[in-house]
Amino acid sequence: MSEMIPQSEYRRLLLDDVPMIDLRAPVEFAKGAFPGSVNCPLMTDSEREAVGTRYKEQGQNAAIALGHQLVNGAVKQSRVDAWVSQVTARPDTVLYCFRGGLRSQLSQGWLAEAGYQRPYIEGGYKGMRGFLINQTDKVAEQADLLILGGMTGCGKTDFLNERRDSVDLEGLANHRGSSFGRRIGGQPSQIDFENRLAIELMRHQDAGHRQLLLEDESRLIGRESIPLTLFDAMTQAPRVMLEVSNEARIAQITKDYVTTMANDYLAQDAEQGFAEFENYLLGSLDRIRRRLGGALHQDLRQRMTDALAEQARSGNVDGHSGWISLMLSHYYDPMYRYQLEKMTAPVLFQGSPEAVHQFLNERGAR
The missing domain is CATH 3.40.50 (Rossmann fold)
Structure with a gap:
């Protein structure tokens, strides 16, 4: 199985009601997500805010280091357990974060360490959201x-x-x-x-x-x-x-x-x-x-x-x-x-x- 689902598969994912794990923080999920997606975040709202502040002040490497520090040990295990529970219930589950970047890749790796190989969506939430906006515009025109x-x-x-x-x-x-x-x-x-x-x-x-x-x-x-x-x-x-x-x-x-x-x-x-x-x-x-x-x-x-x-x-x-x-x-x-x-x-x-x-x-x- 491919590690990443390409943008060309967006339509199939959405029309086939493929189950998805939304890795974004709860505050992001509450603003909007996709039907059938379940919010099992990599980071809580406060953790995401702290990492974002570190990124602005000290750059990407420092932000990544803080992320690993915050999500570690028992906290990390609880996040992985939530993903495993969802994947066990729905083996066809796929992953997405905001852009299909670091959060997706990191979560995919931790899932693999737990024995579950699941792909993430290229472009993440932002890519599929833009795709859906374009689809509505096309229907309006055609x-x-x-x-x-x-x-x-x-x-x-x-x-x-x-x-x-x-x-x-x-x-x-x-x-x-x-x-x-x-x-x-x-x-x-x-x-x-x-x-x-x-x-x-x-x-x-x-x-x-x-x-x-x-x-x-x-x-x-x-x-x-x-x-x-x-x-x-x-x-x-x-x-x-x-x-x-x-x-x-x-x-x-x-x-x-x-x-x-x-x-x-x-x-x-x-x-x-x-x-x-x-x-x-x-x-x-x-x-x-x-x-x-x-x-x-x-x-x-x-x-x-x-x-x-x-x-x-x-x-x-x-x-x-x-x-x-x-x-x-x-x-x-x-x-x-x-x-x-x-x-x-x-x-x-x-x-x-x-x-x-x-x-x-x-x-x-x-």
């Missing part, structure tokens, strides 16, 4: 991009997930892209979001789909920012629009933001879950108070509070339709119509979910 639009509550995300020629941006961001869009578990770091997005775009390419369907989004999905090249392409791409009844929209929003979210909170904590769900729903409403205006916010909050009380008492969620209907007619729909008036991209087709599916199937088969 893909036959279509944007799925429609009024709030028309089920765009569910529609996307019924298709193979789509990528779910909100799923990758772990956020529904609205003021009520927070999900349990929080959002990934911006870099993790971008890395996962690039990999999903590559999977879409490799599957041979003739078109790429994305949901109509603002630049920010929660706190995640869609890469500018892709977002610019999205703003200019043609649209297909879902049309459903108001009753269906209210039912969809009830499912997404009431039933599903309550179940998610209760699954996380059976005792306090419903209280946390109430905080989520009321807090989401309170965060847009200024945009709603005081009177409308007060009306909506009372309706929501009453609906939550009935849901807690009997499990019935029908009471939520009142505030949802009012939110649609007085907040979301006017905002949607305003954005629609500013849109310059062409609309290729609009209709029911079934009709839009048929249109996309026929277009993608051409």
Whole structure:
């Protein structure tokens, strides 16, 4: 087996979900890594900082000497044991550090001394990160991009997930892209979001789909920012629009933001879950108070509070339709119509979910 995996193998590593040991310090890993990677650092944050300071003051040799002094004896053995544990569980594991340099080579050597021969990735994190950024840019320039639009509550995300020629941006961001869009578990770091997005775009390419369907989004999905090249392409791409009844929209929003979210909170904590769900729903409403205006916010909050009380008492969620209907007619729909008036991209087709599916199937088969 080669001691180093060349840059030409980046695509295979990422699409095949090859397990990786990230040798960088925890502070580096927290900023962003690759799906499936496990942080088993060569140095802790404080050790890395000390070595970096020594490098600036006295040069590379002094920094290396300090590194060996800090990571030695029982400390060194604990680091090797962590790598061995990962490699034993996943024998196909590979290594990477920031640039594929000294940290990778040193860790590879210590692993070999323990009886495990594993390659490291040429260029390391920096090389693969740059590769993924380029892949997103290429897709933005080359893909036959279509944007799925429609009024709030028309089920765009569910529609996307019924298709193979789509990528779910909100799923990758772990956020529904609205003021009520927070999900349990929080959002990934911006870099993790971008890395996962690039990999999903590559999977879409490799599957041979003739078109790429994305949901109509603002630049920010929660706190995640869609890469500018892709977002610019999205703003200019043609649209297909879902049309459903108001009753269906209210039912969809009830499912997404009431039933599903309550179940998610209760699954996380059976005792306090419903209280946390109430905080989520009321807090989401309170965060847009200024945009709603005081009177409308007060009306909506009372309706929501009453609906939550009935849901807690009997499990019935029908009471939520009142505030949802009012939110649609007085907040979301006017905002949607305003954005629609500013849109310059062409609309290729609009209709029911079934009709839009048929249109996309026929277009993608051409």
